[in-house]
Amino acid sequence: MTGLKVPRDRTIATATALLVGVAIGSVVVPMxxxxxxxxxxxxxxxxLVPPLGRDAEGAFHLLGTDRFGRDLFVxxxxxxxxxxxxxxxxxxxxxxxxxxxxAVAGARGGLxxxxxxxxxxxxxxxxxxxxxxxxVAFWQPGISTVLIVLVATGWMGxxxxxxxxxxxxxxRPYVEAAVSIGASRRRVLWLHILPNAVGPxxxxxxxxxxxxxxxxxxxxxxxxxxxxxxxxxxxxxSGGRDLIxxxxxxxxxxxxxxxxxxxxxxxxxDGLRDMLAGEGAGTARVVSERx
Amino acid sequence: xxxxxxxxxxxxxxxFWLVITIVFALVRFAPGDPALFLVPPTxxxxxxxxxxxxxxxxxxxxxxxxxxxxxxxxxxxxDSFTTRGPVLEIxxxxxxxxxxxxxxxxxxxxxxxxxxxxxxxxxxxxxxxRILTVITTTVYAAPSFWxxxxxxxxxxxxxxxxxxxxxxxxxAFGLSTPGASLSGAAALLxxxxxxxxxxxxxxxxxxxxxxxYTRSGVAxxxxxxxIRTARAKGASSARVYGRHVLRDLMPQLVVLFALSLxxxxxxxxxxxxxxxxxxxxxxxxAAIEARDYPVVMGATVFYSAAVLLANLAADVxxxxxxxxxxxxx
Numbered sequence: 179m180t181g182l183k184v185p186r187d188r189t190i191a192t193a194t195a196l197l198v199g200v201a202i203g204s205v206v207v208p209m210x211x212x213x214x215x216x217x218x219x220x221x222x223x224x225x226l227v228p229p230l231g232r233d234a235e236g237a238f239h240l241l242g243t244d245r246f247g248r249d250l251f252v253x254x255x256x257x258x259x260x261x262x263x264x265x266x267x268x269x270x271x272x273x274x275x276x277x278x279x280x281a282v283a284g285a286r287g288g289l290x291x292x293x294x295x296x297x298x299x300x301x302x303x304x305x306x307x308x309x310x311x312x313x314v315a316f317w318q319p320g321i322s323t324v325l326i327v328l329v330a331t332g333w334m335g336x337x338x339x340x341x342x343x344x345x346x347x348x349x350r351p352y353v354e355a356a357v358s359i360g361a362s363r364r365r366v367l368w369l370h371i372l373p374n375a376v377g378p379x380x381x382x383x384x385x386x387x388x389x390x391x392x393x394x395x396x397x398x399x400x401x402x403x404x405x406x407x408x409x410x411x412x413x414x415x416s417g418g419r420d421l422i423x424x425x426x427x428x429x430x431x432x433x434x435x436x437x438x439x440x441x442x443x444x445x446x447x448d449g450l451r452d453m454l455a456g457e458g459a460g461t462a463r464v465v466s467e468r469x
Numbered sequence: 470x471x472x473x474x475x476x477x478x479x480x481x482x483x484x485f486w487l488v489i490t491i492v493f494a495l496v497r498f499a500p501g502d503p504a505l506f507l508v509p510p511t512x513x514x515x516x517x518x519x520x521x522x523x524x525x526x527x528x529x530x531x532x533x534x535x536x537x538x539x540x541x542x543x544x545x546x547x548d549s550f551t552t553r554g555p556v557l558e559i560x561x562x563x564x565x566x567x568x569x570x571x572x573x574x575x576x577x578x579x580x581x582x583x584x585x586x587x588x589x590x591x592x593x594x595x596x597x598x599r600i601l602t603v604i605t606t607t608v609y610a611a612p613s614f615w616x617x618x619x620x621x622x623x624x625x626x627x628x629x630x631x632x633x634x635x636x637x638x639x640x641a642f643g644l645s646t647p648g649a650s651l652s653g654a655a656a657l658l659x660x661x662x663x664x665x666x667x668x669x670x671x672x673x674x675x676x677x678x679x680x681x682y683t684r685s686g687v688a689x690x691x692x693x694x695x696i697r698t699a700r701a702k703g704a705s706s707a708r709v710y711g712r713h714v715l716r717d718l719m720p721q722l723v724v725l726f727a728l729s730l731x732x733x734x735x736x737x738x739x740x741x742x743x744x745x746x747x748x749x750x751x752x753x754x755a756a757i758e759a760r761d762y763p764v765v766m767g768a769t770v771f772y773s774a775a776v777l778l779a780n781l782a783a784d785v786x787x788x789x790x791x792x793x794x795x796x797x798x
Contacts, residue, residue, distance in 0.1 A: 300487030303780075304773045307735035308753070312495055312769050315757035392612050396739065399614050400754065415615055419743075426622035433615035440610035 190449035196442035200435065204258030207251070229427050241431045245421065250414075250431045257409035258435055264321065264404075265391035265443070268328035272390070273383035275329060276336025277376060283337065284344030284375075285367050295341070298334045306331050310393060314402045324403050328390050336382045343375035350374075377454045385447035388440040395436055411436040474785065481781045488773045489541055492766050493534050537766075546767035551759050556767040559752055564771065566644070567741065567748035571733050573668045578675030578729065583722065585676065586683025587710055593688060601680070608677035613736040617670040617743045624666060639665050643745050667744045671736045675729055682725055683718065690717045720791040727783035730776050 229242040229250075241251040283294040301309070313327040347353060348371060356370050391411075397403030398412030406413050411432045418429030521527045525536070540547060546556035585605065589598045608616070621641040628638040640646065640663050651659050690696065691714070699713050738750030745751070749768055756764035 296483065296487060300484050300491060303484050303488050303777045304491065304769060305731035305734040305776055307731075307738060308769050308772045309495075311738070311753065311757060312492065312765060315765060316496060316760075388610065395612055396614065396735070399612075399739070400742065402757070412612075415612075415618065419618065422618050422622050423626045426618075426626055429618050430615070430622060433611065433619070436612065436615070437607060437610045440612075441607060444606060444610055 187449050189445050193442040193446035200439050204255045207255035242427045244428050253409050254432045254435050257411050261411045264394045265387045268325050268390040269383050269386035271329045272332030273336045276333035277340045277379050280337035280340030284341040298337050301334045336379050339378045347371050347374045381451045388443035481777050492769050547763040549764050550761045556763045563749045563752040574671035577672035582676035582679025583683050586680040589684040590687035605677040605680045613674050614739040620666050667740045686721050690714050723783045723786050727779045730779045734772050
């Protein structure tokens with residue numbers, strides 16, 4: 179797979195820029211904020227300032243403040259750290275696990291393949307959110323739990339794709355050539371089969387970032403993911419839920435960063451898929467489950 | 470034809486058994502003791518032990534598994550830890566709400582998503598397509614709970630603030646107006662008004678996804694020879710799309726129907742929670758909070774059965790809709 183050159187595609191460039199922008203913002207903005215995004219100030223003076231408003235102490239708030247007078251823009255970017263980290267790492271780990279499982283199934287074939295695929299299909303038979311809820315419900319909520327559970331429920335799509343690709347690549351002449359000159363099974367799998375089969379897995383992993391972020395935010399929204407006072411986009415939206423009629427911006431503002439990030443990940447995945455499809459590497463159409 | 474069908478059914482039953490096993494393993498190997506959550510903090514260790522025995526939690530895991538799997542096979546999900554009533558009764562009361570919500574949303578998802586995707590494909594790369602692509606991709610990226618809250622903000626808070634007519638101030642809570650004893654058409658209208666925001670939320674997210682797939686699916690179909698032939702014969706656009714394109718798209722749509730069910734399920738959990746609809750999702754969330762194992766497990770099995778059945782239905786329908794697949798085993 180020689181597909182990942184400098185992106186010339188406009189979609190890919192825009193999406194990458196957007197993702198990098200959110201990432202840099204989430205690192206930089208909280209560092210230079212003059213207010214503490216976790217602290218509680220003078221609520222009467224600074225609480226529930228609408229977007230583009232000034233509080234009673236004269237400070238300007240781009241996206242307004244929440245009921246504790248915390249600046250929503252700063253908090254939103256701080257939440258981006260956790261949400262982005264979980265989205266990217268969760269999706270990467272899930273794709274890695276899926277690649278390994280799919281590669282073993284595709285390369286071994288026979289009974290092992292059938293057993294693995296049966297288990298994969300059974301996992302796919304449980305709606306992912308329900309599976310997530312089931313797993314999260316009985317474990318201590320927190321970042322590591324959310325990560326583990328995202329990986330445990332997110333490997334199946336990639337496993338199926340990689341298995342199919344491996345089966346396709348296995349029949350190519352260069353694999354036969356490698357086998358015939360005496361390369362070991364493991365060497366053939368790692369050096370000849372997998373590098374030619376991971377393209378669609380990369381696409382699925384990229385699309386998976388958006389999914390993982392949505393699912394994390396969903397769990398946090400329900401109070402089963404990232405716990406306050408650590409901000410995540412999901413628990414920020416949840417925190418403004420009871421203010422939706424009086425101060426709707428508190429719940430709606432964090433969603434903007436969330437939507438932009440998921441949008442960028444989706445566009446990047448689409449762009450990569452089109453690029454790979456252009457090279458005849460097969461298309462990975464993953465119907466993903468949204469929160 | 471019949472042996473192939475039987476094989477599929479057996480396959481689905483096998484998968485169902487695996488699902489039951491996975492659910493059991495996930496719940497039983499998780500840390501935490503439900504008995505400790507169900508006794509008051511003042512209770513002694515003996516009280517907890519008695520409760521554990523009563524609920525069957527003290528038996529070996531294998532015994533618990535066999536007992537659970539065989540009762541599920543008989544359609545018995547045990548008793549709720551909290552209400553002490555049968556789980557099936559709780560799920561049975563909640564299922565129609567979720568089923569209605571899901572069915573209405575699925576219908577709208579396809580009724581809106583397919584035409585929008587076709588329109589985009591027909592005007593590919595033109596302004597209409599670009600605008601619709603921005604809209605569908607953005608809605609597709611939005612979490613259902615955020616969309617739901619945004620709709621609530623617009624149609625309750627916004628409606629009063631913008632001075633919209635009372636008909637547009639939509640209710641955002643429950644299934645019916647509390648305290649009002651309506652009947653007949655008035656009750657139905659009340660239910661419809663309460664359904665608009667929840668169904669719109671789910672249908673918007675679903676339709677955005679379906680439009681994305683329809684657009685690329687139709688784009689694959691349009692260059693085919695028989696489309697050119699139909700056009701050459703002078704068939705109208707409506708006939709080309711409504712008949713020839715749709716016919717070729719149908720098998721993909723059936724697969725999408727099965728694949729979009731988990732998404733509808735996920736969305737309905739959030740929507741039921743936000744709009745306080747007494748459906749399966751809300752029952753499951755309440756059970757999670759109360760550590761009510763049997764209800765959580767039962768709801769999971771319910772949802773999974775729906776997904777597996779939808780997949781089976783799609784499998785069976787495919788060769789009927791697509792003659793090219795009829796000879797496949």
